[in-house]
Amino acid sequence: xxxxxxxxxxxxxxxxxxxxxxxxxxxxxxxxxxxxxxxxxxxxxxxxxxxxxxxxxxxxxxxxxxxxxxxxxxxxxxxxxxxxxxxxxxxxxxxxxxxxxxxxxxxxxxxxxxxxxxxxxxxxxxxxxxxxxxxxxxxxxxxxxxxxxxxxxxxxxxxxxxxxxxxxxxxxxxxxxxxxxxxxxxxxxxxxxxxxxxxxxxxxxxxxxxxxxxxxxxxxxxxxxxxxxxxxxxxxxxxxxxxxxxxxxxxxxxxxxxxxxxxxxxxxxxxxxxxxxxxxxxxxxxxxxxxxxxxxxxxxxxxxxx
Amino acid sequence: xxxxxxxxxxxxxxxxxxxxxxxxxxxxxxxxxxxxxxxxxxxxxxxxxxxxxxxxxxxxxxxxxxxxxxxxxxxxxxxxxxxxxxxxxxxxxxxxxxxxxxxxxxxxxxxxxxxxxxxxxxxxxxxxxxxxxxxxxxxxxxxxxxxxxxxxxxxxxxxxxxxxxxxxxxxxxxxxxxxxxxxxxxxxxxxxxxxxxxxxxxxxxxxxxxxxxxxxxxxxxxxxxxxxxxxxxxxxxxxxxxxxxxxxxxxxxxxxxxxxxxxxxxx
Numbered sequence: 001x002x003x004x005x006x007x008x009x010x011x012x013x014x015x016x017x018x019x020x021x022x023x024x025x026x027x028x029x030x031x032x033x034x035x036x037x038x039x040x041x042x043x044x045x046x047x048x049x050x051x052x053x054x055x056x057x058x059x060x061x062x063x064x065x066x067x068x069x070x071x072x073x074x075x076x077x078x079x080x081x082x083x084x085x086x087x088x089x090x091x092x093x094x095x096x097x098x099x100x101x102x103x104x105x106x107x108x109x110x111x112x113x114x115x116x117x118x119x120x121x122x123x124x125x126x127x128x129x130x131x132x133x134x135x136x137x138x139x140x141x142x143x144x145x146x147x148x149x150x151x152x153x154x155x156x157x158x159x160x161x162x163x164x165x166x167x168x169x170x171x172x173x174x175x176x177x178x179x180x181x182x183x184x185x186x187x188x189x190x191x192x193x194x195x196x197x198x199x200x201x202x203x204x205x206x207x208x209x210x211x212x213x214x215x216x217x218x219x220x221x222x223x224x225x226x227x228x229x230x231x232x233x234x235x236x237x238x239x240x241x242x243x244x245x246x247x248x249x250x251x252x253x254x255x256x257x258x259x260x261x262x263x264x265x266x267x268x269x270x271x272x273x274x275x276x277x278x279x280x281x282x283x284x285x286x287x288x289x290x291x292x293x294x295x296x297x298x299x300x301x302x303x304x305x306x
Numbered sequence: 307x308x309x310x311x312x313x314x315x316x317x318x319x320x321x322x323x324x325x326x327x328x329x330x331x332x333x334x335x336x337x338x339x340x341x342x343x344x345x346x347x348x349x350x351x352x353x354x355x356x357x358x359x360x361x362x363x364x365x366x367x368x369x370x371x372x373x374x375x376x377x378x379x380x381x382x383x384x385x386x387x388x389x390x391x392x393x394x395x396x397x398x399x400x401x402x403x404x405x406x407x408x409x410x411x412x413x414x415x416x417x418x419x420x421x422x423x424x425x426x427x428x429x430x431x432x433x434x435x436x437x438x439x440x441x442x443x444x445x446x447x448x449x450x451x452x453x454x455x456x457x458x459x460x461x462x463x464x465x466x467x468x469x470x471x472x473x474x475x476x477x478x479x480x481x482x483x484x485x486x487x488x489x490x491x492x493x494x495x496x497x498x499x500x501x502x503x504x505x506x507x508x509x510x511x512x513x514x515x516x517x518x519x520x521x522x523x524x525x526x527x528x529x530x531x532x533x534x535x536x537x538x539x540x541x542x543x544x545x546x547x548x549x550x551x552x553x554x555x556x557x558x559x560x561x562x563x564x565x566x567x568x569x570x571x572x573x
Contacts, residue, residue: 203396206366209384211413211464221409225400 081272089272106256112284114256119242122181126238130189131231138197151187159184159245163252173253180249185238196230197223232296239292243285312339313500314363319372321358331526332358338519338529345494345501347511349559350521351567356504357472363502364390364470386414389466391474395457397445403456404441407431407463414464431463434493451482471503487513495540512555513541520562533558
């Protein structure tokens with residue numbers, strides 16, 4: 001029950017960078033000892049090299065994407081608009097993101113906010129249920145064995161398969177979409193929290209036993225901090241899934257939302273807006289992910305070594 | 307207390323582990339008495355059950371048969387009166403050095419003392435191991451020797467009746483180890499604690515202990531010999547190096563470990 005998280009290349013590029021820094025500072029120390037005057041030019045070279053390594057590859061990647069897009073656009077005879085036309089349309093769309101012309105024609109800003117609100121409510125409910133459930137499942141073997149078959153059975157179900165149940169029970173499109181978000185984002189949080197609790201090092205639990213700490217004190221000072229990195233991984237996965245699912249759910253339920261907007265523009269045959277929507281969805285997803293990575297790194301502690 | 311020589315009293319203790327290959331007898335027929343204020347080293351080859359015996363005294367495990375008493379009360383589980391210094395220090399990485407010690411101090415004295423008194427105890431414990439300057443650092447930011455000192459400070463801050471140490475200096479380099487051994491001698495002389503220490507290191511055992519308990523090879527390890535070290539205290543590492551009695555004790559332990567228990571049976 002290990003959940004993989006995709007780490008951005010920037011993260012994995014950090015260790016060589018820091019190693020370089022360490023090596024550089026070591027060089028500086030020895031250089032300082034020998035009064036070597038050649039230090040500043042080498043620093044500049046290293047800095048510019050680091051800058052280009054950070055900027056050039058992503059720029060190449062984006063350039064490749066734009067090139068492929070332009071190629072596809074020109075070969076399909078403008079049925080798919082090219083980057084320039086889409087850019088022109090995007091400027092127009094984003095010049096007035098918060099207009100309202102009736103319930104089915106609202107600015108892209110309102111649509112994004114409506115989707116985010118659904119994700120926030122569905123995800124918030126899932127966290128409120130899933131995280132405590134994960135703690136209990138991780139702490140008590142009986143509960144773990146009891147819940148394992150349920151989780152194994154329900155977790156692989158496509159989130160959209162839950163939508164009819166939501167419509168039936170809640171008799172409304174909006175609560176049904178929130179229900180779908182809830183049910184698909186609860187599993188990563190339950191599973192990662194439970195695994196985190198099960199993997200709390202025995203050493204920490206021995207400390208708790210020698211000190212005879214109360215169950216409440218164990219939960220707050222040992223279990224919660226030890227589980228936090230796992231929990232945040234679960235949260236990241238859950239938010240990612242929720243954002244994937246909301247688009248599909250809104251296509252089916254309608255109303256206001258970025259997914260509905262995509263479907264509406266498809267009915268209008270406005271492909272440029274669909275392309276803009278794809279970038280908006282990607283951008284918002286990226287921002288959510290970055291925010292959670294920042295949060296996770298602030299709460300991850302060095303493991304016990306030696 | 308009826309018998310001062312048996313502050314800790316271990317009677318006929320055996321410990322058998324259930325493994326995939328069947329029952330594994332780790333310890334058998336352990337009988338040992340430890341007086342209050344005594345410093346006892348448990349020594350033996352790897353895997354002979356030294357740590358198992360320490361865990362039994364700590365109450366982290368229960369014996370398969372036999373009884374362990376501490377101050378005439380049966381040891382039924384772990385408790386703050388028997389503080390443990392773990393092999394790998396086991397500090398909580400999200401608390402500062404001060405926070406780690408305060409957790410223990412608060413648990414033991416929190417009900418009786420004011421917050422200011424608890425703070426004072428925490429600071430005193432850090433000062434005792436010479437780490438007052440590192441109070442606000444997290445374990446990830448200090449060296450292995452410093453972490454081990456915080457672990458010792460945490461155990462001492464609880465004012466335990468017994469201090470249990472599981473190879474506390476095993477993971478450290480020789481210089482740091484010697485320094486911490488000297489500090490420990492100092493601290494124990496001041497606090498008059500009862501100490502039980504698991505070690506591999508013959509010199510460490512002879513330098514620190516009043517009594518060395520030598521375990522035979524497992525499986526089914528038992529006490530092979532108990533050596534009393536009556537070197538006078540305070541002990542000086544340098545002076546002892548040329549002391550004939552020190553050399554004699556050292557030779558006795560080495561003789562036991564390498565001549566009589568030299569052949570490690572294949573488990």
